[in-house]
Amino acid sequence: MHPWPELGDAPATEQLRLLAEGKTTPLINRALDCARMDGAARHENLNLFTGLKVPASHATAPQGLTSDEIDSWCSQVRLQGFTTVKLKLRAERQMARSILQQWMEADEVLRFRLDFNETGTRPFFEDWLSQMPQAWQQRLDFIEDPVCWSEELWTWWGQTLPVPAAVDRQGQAADKWGPVGSATWRIVKPALESGPPAGRWPLQRVVFTSYMDHALGQSFAAWEAAQSHSVTAGLMTHHLYEEDAFFNRLAQTGPNWISSNVLPGTGLGFDDLLNGLTWVRLAG
Template sequence: MKSPIYIHRYTMHSHTALNAASTRHDHEGALIKVDDGYGCMHPWPELGDVSLDRLLTALERGRTTPTTRSALYCAREDGKARREGRSLFDGLEVPLSNATLPLCEKAFDQAIAAGFTIAKVKVGRDPEAEAKFIMEQSDRFPTLRWRLDFNAVLGRGGVEQFLKSLSPECRQRIDFIEDPCVYESESWNELYTRYGIPLAVDRDVENAESGVNVVILKPAVNVVKPMLEKAHMESWRVVFTSYLDHPLGQCFAAWRAAQSAKAFPGMIDACGLMTHGLFEPNAFIDRMGPVTPEFTPPGGTGLGFDDLLEKLPWKRLI
């Protein structure tokens, strides 16, 4: 007999819009509870994910998606650790992270003061203003490395125009460009040949072939092991990131990054795991502590948050 599944729907509120494909500030998701373990489902319909209501309906009917499969896997591993009275982070070291920032001067001041050396920003909504801001901050912080995530909203021509509007000095400080346009090996190879800036694939990571220098892995939706093996064969850099989701999902991504760093020494690059500062505070976000390059687990068994999870109102789904 299958274990019952309980859910807790939540809404998190971001300080700003979180990517070029979305303007909303309210972000719905659901935590799941299976036996003693917990997982997180936090879809992004703007980026092609199935909506939360449809995810829950499918799960109720016994059908799974990448999002629900990852959440169920998380709950299984989390529950096993909780029953054994241990943290999933025991014996592991979480890689350092970049700062994931809005285009706001105050946010950059705070990130530099916190010790970040790499900034990731979402671009493509207002290219002219974004390029101007990036050059200004690059001049202020000349040792800062940049990761630009276009979410494939501009197309190749728009990306080239964006890059041309940056100064040569600024372009040299770009660590990589993420999803500059829809992945297509020939087009990406030409972009890399022309500008020499590494290209990172996120949304179409499973189909990545040539033209890719970096793969972005999101444990919330990606099956990690085969992608790690492929990245190892192709000598790709690997960056783990959260799904801009609930702190429980953020901790799941950090745990998978730490596991992978231990299994593949030297292959996991600075990650994007410190994303809770993008949202208005709540009890879970407060438990994550200050936003710094170092990830500190929230404490407790499994992925943590023992007392907070126990207090939530859970509703039986199945």
């Protein structure tokens, strides 16, 4: 359980208090799901990744790079085998265009997934996309969370704009796996929610991502992505942190989350490292 208060989660101390009181949050619910599934597999001496294939991931672009650094970074990720890059932008017209232009011109093959974190508006995207070259539009998988969630606004997007939208933050949606405006992509963070029920969303348009959490939580996200046979995922976030023994078990370069597709051990792996930790009982 790895809360992000910056994204609206209750802090860790509050999450633990609620857990001790028998109350839940989305993070607690999914942590318990993970623990039950992982524990059952360990009890049976089974590795959960056996027979599964974790989908490749996109690369996450660093922010604040110079043009030369962008050129170098794109060359490196292409050599490592990445085909897709996630790029975070803000809805400031000139700046967003300038940054995207640098990335588009640095490599003519890489595809991009833009994430605006709900900073945009209808007028902004009408103007910005109308001035975007069609060749750039064709290299965008989607624009994630372009505007704040509303059924009307997202329906307008799907009917009007040339680049697909991806929904992640949809807290106001009554049915998270029902029609989401005209969004054609769905972002799933297994740390917060399970994947789609059968038939509720086409898996070729579901992107499983980690929650930038502990390696065990990232392993849980990778396992759910592998079960769903979804498209290019967003699991390569461990490089954002300093190295530790857990993260060092994961692939350090390239789009594949682990080099062998199976983490050694039982359950979600890391047996020896978990056994070496000091465990504290939270409640009787």
